[in-house]
Amino acid sequence: MEEPLLNTPLVDYHVALGARMAPFAGWNMPVQYSEGILAEHRHCRTATSLFDICHMGEFRVAGPQAAADLDRILARSVLDQALNTCRYNFLLNEQAGVLDDLIVYRFAEDEFFLVVNAGTRSHDVDWIQPRLSPSTSFEDESDAIAKLDLQGPQSAAVLAELGLSIDRQPAYYRFLTLTLWGLPLLISRTGYTGERGFELYFPVAAAGQVWETILATPGVKPAGLGARDTLRLEMGFPLYGHEMDETITPVEAGFGAMLKLEKPREFIGSEVLRDPVRGRPRRRLFGFRLESRRAARHGAAILIDGRQVGVVTSGAVAPSLDIAVAMGYVDAEFDLKPGDAVGLDAGKTVLPATVANTPFYTAGTARA
Amino acid sequence: MKYYAETHEWVEIVDGIATVGITEFAAEELGDLTYVEMPAIGAVFAAGEVFGSVESVKAASDIYAPLAGKVCEINDALETNPEVLNEAAEGDGWICRFSDVDQSGLSKLMSREDYLKSIGK
Numbered sequence: 001m002e003e004p005l006l007n008t009p010l011v012d013y014h015v016a017l018g019a020r021m022a023p024f025a026g027w028n029m030p031v032q033y034s035e036g037i038l039a040e041h042r043h044c045r046t047a048t049s050l051f052d053i054c055h056m057g058e059f060r061v062a063g064p065q066a067a068a069d070l071d072r073i074l075a076r077s078v079l080d081q082a083l084n085t086c087r088y089n090f091l092l093n094e095q096a097g098v099l100d101d102l103i104v105y106r107f108a109e110d111e112f113f114l115v116v117n118a119g120t121r122s123h124d125v126d127w128i129q130p131r132l133s134p135s136t137s138f139e140d141e142s143d144a145i146a147k148l149d150l151q152g153p154q155s156a157a158v159l160a161e162l163g164l165s166i167d168r169q170p171a172y173y174r175f176l177t178l179t180l181w182g183l184p185l186l187i188s189r190t191g192y193t194g195e196r197g198f199e200l201y202f203p204v205a206a207a208g209q210v211w212e213t214i215l216a217t218p219g220v221k222p223a224g225l226g227a228r229d230t231l232r233l234e235m236g237f238p239l240y241g242h243e244m245d246e247t248i249t250p251v252e253a254g255f256g257a258m259l260k261l262e263k264p265r266e267f268i269g270s271e272v273l274r275d276p277v278r279g280r281p282r283r284r285l286f287g288f289r290l291e292s293r294r295a296a297r298h299g300a301a302i303l304i305d306g307r308q309v310g311v312v313t314s315g316a317v318a319p320s321l322d323i324a325v326a327m328g329y330v331d332a333e334f335d336l337k338p339g340d341a342v343g344l345d346a347g348k349t350v351l352p353a354t355v356a357n358t359p360f361y362t363a364g365t366a367r368a
Numbered sequence: 369m370k371y372y373a374e375t376h377e378w379v380e381i382v383d384g385i386a387t388v389g390i391t392e393f394a395a396e397e398l399g400d401l402t403y404v405e406m407p408a409i410g411a412v413f414a415a416g417e418v419f420g421s422v423e424s425v426k427a428a429s430d431i432y433a434p435l436a437g438k439v440c441e442i443n444d445a446l447e448t449n450p451e452v453l454n455e456a457a458e459g460d461g462w463i464c465r466f467s468d469v470d471q472s473g474l475s476k477l478m479s480r481e482d483y484l485k486s487i488g489k
Contacts, residue, residue, distance in 0.1 A: 020399070031399075031426070032399060036399055036400045036454075037399060037400050037425045037426075038400040038402075038425065038451075039400075226399070226425055226426060230425060292403065293402045293403040293423070293450070294403040294405065294423060295402070295403070295423060295428070297427070297428065316425055316426070317402040317403070317423075317425055319425075324402075324403075
């Protein structure tokens with residue numbers, strides 16, 4: 001029997017706003033509000049959007065061996081990660097397949113905060129916990145922490161209006177902890193939209209209060225997972241379960257340059273990644289630009305001269321570009337370059353597409 | 369007078385020409401529509417046969433011919449402005465017109481009242 005869907009603490013607020021709710025990773029989540037995905041997407045690209053991301057998981061890992069433990073469990077080092085910074089990272093299995101992609105926050109020399117995907121959270125717990133030293137503490141704080149993403153070019157001004165002046169706001173991929181609105185708040189300059197933005201973490205009991213306070217600020221509108229998906233797709237950001245899963249290595253997913261494979265550092269999966277045979281990418285992730293708004297969808301075959309060479313992992317209209325785009329894996333023997341032509345199977349017809357650089361959308365303000 | 373199919377298309381026959389579209393309910397359920405796949409002019413379809421599709425941000429959905437007939441006109445405006453479907457699915461958002469219509473199929477379609485009842489409205 002299917003497990004009942006989980007609700008975030010904000011479900012009643014979503015319903016009151018006319019949200020269309022749908023299951024995602026075991027959660028009952030808002031896909032869109034009354035204005036629709038396209039309007040929400042454009043609002044985030046031009047103003048400020050607020051996303052309920054309470055479904056994601058948060059772990060706290062601490063102790064004198066925590067850094068060494070995580071350095072062995074995660075694909076990118078945490079030992080050289082500065083305090084008060086965030087780092088995108090990967091949890092790999094022994095075959096170097098991606099069990100999860102996550103963000104690591106370094107609170108202190110001996111204390112870390114891991115933000116993980118909702119659908120992988122419980123498996124991550126089962127994977128990480130037994131691999132920690134006895135002295136390292138592990139807390140799954142997901143149920144106690146609310147997460148809201150405030151994203152858009154005006155988000156810094158919105159935060160300033162809400163009491164955190166721009167000069168106090170964290171820089172890109174940095175975070176700070178403070179008391180704001182009477183609450184202990186963790187705020188990082190991170191996000192999944194390609195726009196300047198922040199991710200806010202605070203006690204779950206305050207979720208409704210914070211949601212309403214932020215939404216009452218002029219220029220802020222709610223956005224659902226539908227817009228979150230088109231925003232991340234325009235940036236070429238991977239979505240776990242689409243561009244990554246436990247059979248795909250981070251090298252295949254295009255993150256090879258982020259990984260430092262030189263010895264002596266060893267991490268789970270490093271042996272395979274260093275092996276010239278076992279570690280050789282079998283496929284590579286590419287972006288594709290179509291010729292109209294007609295989209296190729298997850299699972300569609302990628303064709304060259306009528307022969308299948310790969311599979312689409314995400315595809316939809318890119319609202320900022322007004323054409324459809326896609327991402328997908330192509331067998332490694334095909335060394336594709338931007339501009340190369342492929343076909344994407346849409347059932348009754350094959351849609352012409354060209355290999356494109358990502359991000360597809362290049363005017364994002366994330367680092368501005 | 370419009371007739372409605374269980375598969376959420378509508379049809380209205382004027383002077384033997386059937387104008388076909390998707391219902392306002394279907395357009396609302398699909399969300400923002402971004403692309404309409406049109407049939408070729410002159411193509412012949414049986415009742416219940418897929419003659420095109422509409423795409424939203426999230427998914428593509430087939431559209432079925434409510435009656436048998438031959439495509440004689442398509443709504444070009446939808447190619448550049450598919451959002452008309454969200455604004456007026458049962459008006460300016462019509463999809464195509466059929467000639468040589470087999471009107472005997474009307475008996476298998478619903479009145480507006482029955483259609484609204486079928487979707488719980």
